[in-house]
Amino acid sequence: MDEKNCEIRIHVATSYVDDQSEPDDDRYVFAYTITICNDGEVPARLVSRHWIITDANGKVQEVSGDGVVGEQPHLKPGEEFRYSSGAVLETPVGAMQGLYRMEADNGVNFDAPIAPFTLAVPGVLH
Numbered sequence: 352m353d354e355k356n357c358e359i360r361i362h363v364a365t366s367y368v369d370d371q372s373e374p375d376d377d378r379y380v381f382a383y384t385i386t387i388c389n390d391g392e393v394p395a396r397l398v399s400r401h402w403i404i405t406d407a408n409g410k411v412q413e414v415s416g417d418g419v420v421g422e423q424p425h426l427k428p429g430e431e432f433r434y435s436s437g438a439v440l441e442t443p444v445g446a447m448q449g450l451y452r453m454e455a456d457n458g459v460n461f462d463a464p465i466a467p468f469t470l471a472v473p474g475v476l477h
Contacts (some may be wrong), residue, residue: 356391356392356393356455356457356458357386357391357392357393357395357453357455357459357461358389358390358391359386359387359389359390359391359395359426359451359453360387360390360439360465361385361386361387361388361451361463361464361465361466362385362386362388363383363384363385363386363465363468364381364383364384365381365382365384365468365469365470366379366381366383367379367380367381367382367439367470367471367472367473368381368382372472374472377441378439378441378476379380379439379440379441379442379443379445379470379472380437380438380439381437381438381439381440381445381470382435382436382437383435383436383437383438383447383468383470384433384434384435385419385433385434385435385436386433387424387426387431387432387433387451387463388426388430388431389426389427389428389429389430389431390428390429391428391455392428393428393455393456393457393459394425394427394428394455394456395425395426395453395454395455395456396423396425396426396453396454396456397418397419397422397423397424397426397432397451397452397453397463398417398418398423398451398452398453398454398460399415399416399417399418399451399452400414400415400416400418400419400449400450400451400452400474401413401414401449401450401452402414402415402447402448402465403447403448403449404438404440404445404446404447404450404457405445405446405447406440406441406442406444406445407440407442407443407445408441408442409443410441414431414468419436419451420434420435420436422434431476435442435469437459438470440470443471443475444469444470444471444472444475444476445469445470445471446467446468446469446470447463447465447468447470448465448466448467448468449464450462450463450464450465451463451465456475
């Protein structure tokens with residue numbers, strides 16, 4: 352078996368958390384829900400994460416760590432894992448991207464990229 356049998360699909364949904372945000376203090380809180388689907392043929396575990404979060408001023412935050420929300424989910428083919436988390440920006444618009452480091456049961460380690468997605472206060476972008 353090789354890496355092409357390892358396929359992870361990632362879906363992201365975002366929302367602005369108005370009641371936790373303080374625009375007058377340059378604090379904009381966003382929630383995101385991630386669904387990780389194993390579309391491959393081999394079970395795999397999410398070992399770690401690496402996020403790059405950029406606000407509209409160009410300020411970059413990098414976040415790395417083991418697993419997600421305290422877990423290292425093991426996904427069999429066809430299974431999915433969903434979790435929610437958040438990010439705080441100093442601007443009403445920003446972007447996130449990153450990757451999950453995966454370890455397949457066949458010993459293959461691979462990265463599952465997370466395509467860039469936008470965090471934006473409703474009505475800010477047209």
